[in-house]
Amino acid sequence: MLIAHYKEKLINAEFAQKQKKYTCPICHELVILKKGHKMVSHFAHYVSSDCVGNEGxxxxxxxxxxxxxxxxxxxxxxxxxxxxxxxxxxxxxxxxxxxxxxxxxxxxxxxxxxxxxxxxxxxxxxxxxxxxxxxxxxxxxxxxxxxxxxxxxxxxxxxxxxxxxxxxxxxxxxxxxxxxxxxxxxxxxxxxxxxxxxxKTPQQNTYLQPNLIKLTQSIETKVRWHDTAMIKLQKRCYENGHLLTGCPLIVYYPIQNSPILNRNWLEWKIEIILYLENKQECKLSDLYQLVNHEKFLFIKIKNPTLSFLKLLAKQQYVKFEGENIKLSQNFIWYRDTYDKIGAIKKLEKRHYYDS
Incomplete structure (x- = not known):
């Protein structure tokens, strides 16, 4: 505690003098002034105190x-x-x-x-x-x-x-x-x-591009090793006629996104894609609720959700219509890991010749 009362006025321990009586501003009990060359000057309650301010x-x-x-x-x-x-x-x-x-x-x-x-x-x-x-x-x-x-x-x-x-x-x-x-x-x-x-000065975003092949192989490995989160997500995809290992490439991309939503890094994006495929059109608020998270006190979850939806819109998968969002074209799912890696290699080869 750095502050105490002395003659009804608050005083900082840094400027307080020993041999004087100081009291706690909360409980008004006497406190001890502690000073020394190797310590920060501060006030401390007596051991018997149960004051809420008596925190170590x-x-x-x-x-x-x-x-x-x-x-x-x-x-x-x-x-x-x-x-x-x-x-x-x-x-x-x-x-x-x-x-x-x-x-x-x-x-x-x-x-x-x-x-x-x-x-x-x-x-x-x-x-x-x-x-x-x-x-x-x-x-x-x-x-x-x-x-x-x-x-x-x-x-x-x-x-x-x-x-x-x-x-x-x-x-x-x-x-x-x-x-x-x-x-x-x-x-x-x-x-x-x-x-x-x-x-207060806008900083340039320099996000690294993901290694799509490594990410695809990582998902395959976790499914093979029966990772709990991946197996659960695999089941969700299978119920909708897809394989997790063949999920759309767009879920890999780095967007300005909170790094943790207390969900598997892949899960919340795939849940949004599956929801859009099933509904074709829905309210934005439905998607915000779908990825709702209560453990973060300083950010609103709709920020990363909206960022991902804007990315989908940029790639012409969806369209914003007021407070609604509508599926414009089907997402590209792949048969398996090998089919997906083949598509990635073709994509990278095309980018190489275009550059």
Missing amino acids: ETQLHLKGKQHLLKDLIKEYPKIKLEIYLNDLKQRPDLLTGNLSFEYQCSPISNQRLKERVIGYQSRQINSIWILGMDYFKKNLHAYSVLRFIRYQKCVGFYLLFLDASQHQYCLKYQIYQIGNQIQCKLKIFDNYQMLIKFM
Whole structure:
């Protein structure tokens, strides 16, 4: 805890002096001022305290909050540390108007994260979650990391980190998925102002083209090894007169798409294609609902769904008609893996001679 009461005024532990009495702004109990050459100055409750603010914080977390305050105050002069919102029983790390900043270093359960975000939303507060470097080091496939993913027009899907020890912001942006691989770009910033300026500047999309043959062989391998998700999807395709290994090539392509929908990377696109084949025409809202996902708090699922539908429209498979979408031509399914690979080789050969 970085803030305490002294003579009815809030004081930052960095400027507090020992031998004086300080109280917690939440429970009004006496707290201890801790200072030292190797630690971030902070206040701590006595062991017996059951105050909601008596949460164990690492030195790195405390250091990160102090850095954020010094950096963000240049952009938001009225920003405050650890303002307790009594009606929500929540204490954001930093708060200014309807904007809160949370520096998340330690693990947090899905339920607790949801409670905090929804609590802020009930007060029309937009919560910005900046992750610690333990999250940065994790594999991008990990849901514990990707659940914090956000979307911004200029940089696409992104995650924001703070290296408190180096006083640097790390931005992973243009995050997308090809098959089972997640790709992203990384940029480092020395201050928040540079970060915001970058995020407000449109960045060029440079998505890698997928290796269609490798992706096709990967699906074949997983079906042969009875991968649970692939076998389930194989059954869905078979019920509609298709083989999964012969799925349309368009499902492989990288689009500006959230890398995880808590579904197999192939499943949600094939579900959309099967739905369109069966219905021929439907409401856009039906397709958004088809790929509905409730675990992501910071993005709306219709963004990736709409991106995929626009790709289908560009390839003249579908047409948008107001709030409806209509199938224009049949999707190309293949007999099996070998038939599909043959088609891919012909396609690549044609592109070679056209270039």
